[in-house]
Amino acid sequence: MNIREYLRQGRLLLFDGAMGTYYAARPGRAGARCERANLDRPEEIAAIHRAYLEAGARAIRTNTFDLSGLDGAAAVGAACRLALDAAQPFGAFVFADLGPAPREGEAPAEHYRRMAELFLKQGLTHFIAETLPSDEGIPELARFLKERCPEAFLLASFAAAPDGMTREGLSGRTLFVRAAALDGVDGVGFNCVSGPRHLLEFVRGLDLSVLGGKPLSVMPNAGYPTVLGRRAVYQGAPDYFGELLAQTAGAGASIVGGCCGTTPAHIARAAQALEGPEPRLFAQPAPARAEGPARPGRNPLRDKLEAGKRVIAVELDPPADDNVDGFMEGVRSLRDAGADAVTVSDCPVGRPRADSSLLACKIRRETGAEPLPHLTCRDRNLNATKALLLGLSMEGVHNVLLVTGDPVPTQDRDEVKSVFNFNSRKLIRYVSGLTGHGLSVPFQIFGALNVNAPNFQKQLELALEKEEAGAAGFLTQPVHSPRALQNLALARERLKGYILGGVFPIVSHRNALFLNNEVAGVSVPEDMVKRYEGLGREAAEALALELSVDIARDMAPYTDGWYLMTPFRRVELIARIMAELRRDGK
Numbered sequence: 001m002n003i004r005e006y007l008r009q010g011r012l013l014l015f016d017g018a019m020g021t022y023y024a025a026r027p028g029r030a031g032a033r034c035e036r037a038n039l040d041r042p043e044e045i046a047a048i049h050r051a052y053l054e055a056g057a058r059a060i061r062t063n064t065f066d067l068s069g070l071d072g073a074a075a076v077g078a079a080c081r082l083a084l085d086a087a088q089p090f091g092a093f094v095f096a097d098l099g100p101a102p103r104e105g106e107a108p109a110e111h112y113r114r115m116a117e118l119f120l121k122q123g124l125t126h127f128i129a130e131t132l133p134s135d136e137g138i139p140e141l142a143r144f145l146k147e148r149c150p151e152a153f154l155l156a157s158f159a160a161a162p163d164g165m166t167r168e169g170l171s172g173r174t175l176f177v178r179a180a181a182l183d184g185v186d187g188v189g190f191n192c193v194s195g196p197r198h199l200l201e202f203v204r205g206l207d208l209s210v211l212g213g214k215p216l217s218v219m220p221n222a223g224y225p226t227v228l229g230r231r232a233v234y235q236g237a238p239d240y241f242g243e244l245l246a247q248t249a250g251a252g253a254s255i256v257g258g259c260c261g262t263t264p265a266h267i268a269r270a271a272q273a274l275e276g277p278e279p280r281l282f283a284q285p286a287p288a289r290a291e292g293p294a295r296p297g298r299n300p301l302r303d304k305l306e307a308g309k310r311v312i313a314v315e316l317d318p319p320a321d322d323n324v325d326g327f328m329e330g331v332r333s334l335r336d337a338g339a340d341a342v343t344v345s346d347c348p349v350g351r352p353r354a355d356s357s358l359l360a361c362k363i364r365r366e367t368g369a370e371p372l373p374h375l376t377c378r379d380r381n382l383n384a385t386k387a388l389l390l391g392l393s394m395e396g397v398h399n400v401l402l403v404t405g406d407p408v409p410t411q412d413r414d415e416v417k418s419v420f421n422f423n424s425r426k427l428i429r430y431v432s433g434l435t436g437h438g439l440s441v442p443f444q445i446f447g448a449l450n451v452n453a454p455n456f457q458k459q460l461e462l463a464l465e466k467e468e469a470g471a472a473g474f475l476t477q478p479v480h481s482p483r484a485l486q487n488l489a490l491a492r493e494r495l496k497g498y499i500l501g502g503v504f505p506i507v508s509h510r511n512a513l514f515l516n517n518e519v520a521g522v523s524v525p526e527d528m529v530k531r532y533e534g535l536g537r538e539a540a541e542a543l544a545l546e547l548s549v550d551i552a553r554d555m556a557p558y559t560d561g562w563y564l565m566t567p568f569r570r571v572e573l574i575a576r577i578m579a580e581l582r583r584d585g586k
Contacts, residue, residue: 003093003126003153004186007215012249012274013093015219015257016052016060017267021234023048025263035070038063038078045079049086055264056271057257060087061097061128062119068102073118080122095155098129101137108137113144125149130157130219131192131259133168135175142184155187155217155255161383162198169382169422169430173206180210189217192259195236196220196244200251208252218253220245222261234261242269249274299398301341301370302444305473305498311340311561312581313372313475313500314574318344318354327359328366330571335369337575338582343372343475343563346405357388361395371397372446376405377422382430389431393439401446401475402427424448425465432470449474449499451487452523459487460494473498475563477521479551480504480528485558492558500563501555505544505577507567509533541573549580 007013023034026044037045045063052060062079083094096119101108116127127145129138138156145152156179160172172190179188188211190199199220208216223236245256256274258266304311314334319327331342342363344356360371373392375385392400404424422430428445435442447466453459463474479485479501488501506512506524509532515522516529528547532540552562562581566574 001091002151006093007254010254013059013215013255014057014267014271014274015095015255016049016057017258017262017264018222018260019045019048019061019063020065021232021260022263025233033066035063035065035067035075035079038075038082039070042078042082046082046086049083051264052267053086053090053092055268057092057267058090059093059095059126059255059257061095061130062124064097064115065099065130067115072115076115076118077122080119080124084123093126094124095126095128096124098127098141100131100133109140110137112137112141116141116145117148120149120152125151126153126155128155128157130155131159132157132175133159133166134170135178138179138185139182142182146184153186154184155189155215156182156185157189157191157217157219159192160190160199160202161193162195162202163386164202165382165386165430165433167193167382167422169426169433171433172202174433176206177210180212180214185214187215187217187255189215189219189253189255191217191219191257192221194220195223196241196248200244200248203248203253204251206252215254216252217255217257218245218248219257219259220248221259222263222266225261236261236266238263238265238269241266242271242273245270246273298396299444301372301399302472304340305560310556311500312338312578313341313343313561313563314339314578315343315345315563315565316571317348317566317569318356318359320351320353322354324354324359324362326569327354328362330566330569331363331367331369333571333575334566335367337571337578339369339564339578340561341370341372341399343401344374346374346376346403347378357392357397360392360397364396370399372399372401373397374401374403375427376403377424377427378405382422382427385427385430386434389434389439389443393441393443398441399444399446400431401448402431402471403448425462425469428466428471429469444473445471446473446475446498446500447471449476449491450521451476451479451484451491451502452481452521453487456487456490460491463491463495467495467497471497473500473560475500476502478502478504478515478565479555480506481523481525484523485554488555488558498560499558500561501552501559502563502565503548503552503555503577504565505541505548505567505570505573506532507544507570507573508537508540509535511567541570544573545576545580548577552577552581553584 020034024030049060060083062083064079067075087094101111142154145154158172158175160166164172179185222234225232225234249256316330334342344359346356347353356373360373363369363371402424449463450459512524512529512532516524564574
């Protein structure tokens with residue numbers, strides 16, 4: 001029977017469960033690649049397909065979720081033969097399984113088209129793109145399939161965490177609506193990451209009318225993993241899973257199945273529950289929560305920028321030990337000198353210092369100054385980032401500078417031990433999308449802009465992407481050269497957001513050499529370096545004051561304020577610079 005006719009009859013389609021975790025749980029298979037087994041151990045893959053079909057599944061997926069490092073054509077051919085042979089006696093549908101596109105290499109659209117061509121050559125016309133963190137490449141895949149095979153059926157399934165966000169920092173609801181609007185996408189849904197109760201609650205909050213009659217698909221994990229003997233193990237009971245899946249069908253899903261941790265026993269119990277009477281409620285229905293507009297909250301920095309007034313943000317390095325007295329004294333001095341915000345870097349140059357978020361909360365609570373903490377992507381995943389942001393919001397901190405961050409220095413020449421799971425653009429998009437997903441007051445997000453970059457056009461392209469992702473403005477690297485000033489002027493022409501021009505007072509000849517040679521993103525002209533030769537501290541500070549004020553005034557036409565960086569905790573010097581700038585009213 002044609003799958004569209006099957007679904008139009010109001011029949012529920014039960015998919016199989018997990019292949020990867022079920023295969024890994026077999027004796028001697030822990031850590032083995034199940035996709036390689038299509039070629040090396042085909043009898044085991046065939047047995048798993050049959051087990052799910054005997055449990056009641058009427059749709060199975062080819063064992064092709066991740067073919068990286070394998071001969072794609074050979075693996076696809078073997079996987080298709082195994083799935084088709086297993087499904088034939090049961091009259092079950094076979095879906096070509098496409099996992100997320102690789103993060104590196106060919107573009108997602110090209111990857112999906114290439115894989116789809118391989119499956120079409122094997123005679124498969126049903127496709128599931130699953131565990132998707134974004135919809136990148138899906139519109140192109142949908143168009144390609146309809147052009148090459150008009151009868152093709154494409155199911156797009158996204159992976160949303162219990163908070164409704166994907167690992168790319170995108171809203172599952174937004175992706176759901178966008179995919180449902182695509183002509184070439186025949187069904188939309190969610191799988192993986194979330195357990196059955198959380199995914200049921202999430203589905204109950206969706207507006208299913210946007211589907212326009214297309215089927216909703218839901219395939220949760222068996223629960224959440226625990227680590228036993230270096231292996232992730234799911235302990236969700238089949239009875240619990242089956243009853244929750246039946247409730248999910250009652251909430252509007254017409255395609256259901258299982259993902260990580262599910263086994264034939266889970267699918268068998270689901271088949272029974274779906275055919276039985278009204279399932280008992282393991283989870284009470286969660287009332288749909290309207291996502292109204294976020295509370296604007298009080299944000300003096302944002303209010304001043306929106307009023308068209310110039311602002312001054314001052315950076316003060318966090319302490320490298322647990323003695324915070326000098327740091328807090330500096331914050332109070334900057335506040336009293338008229339700083340509109342005090343920015344706190346996140347382990348600059350990759351060296352451990354006091355946490356910027358904790359210091360921001362302390363600043364806000366104890367001084368009343370407006371903090372602007374830096375948050376990096378280094379050594380922190382999206383869950384940890386959200387936890388920090390929730391804490392900041394609770395403390396009334398609603399301005400953040402989001403940057404990729406410097407790598408951690410290491411003694412190993414060929415190895416950087418820092419962990420970067422995402423970049424600043426993805427982080428900005430994630431934080432921007434959190435409003436309504438746990439954050440009632442939106443953050444004002446700033447990004448970094450390197451006006452000293454040799455290829456400034458590339459920096460502008462990245463900045464435009466940051467604006468599109470949700471950045472409200474930018475803090476620039478220090479401006480010392482005519483070229484940097486020209487780049488700043490170009491940025492003013494191209495960018496819509498606020499720009500705070502970077503000012504770093506150079507306080508000695510040695511300081512100038514250090515900046516030029518050891519600090520990424522800073523460039524000091526040689527003639528400026530020479531002006532500091534032979535100067536004592538007092539004379540060097542006088543020169544720093546003169547040059548900094550001149551640079552700040554030169555930047556004024558292209559900026560909405562200044563971003564002053566405090567060298568060596570010399571707060572008095574920064575206060576003198578601010579006084580000059582306030583005096584001339586610029």
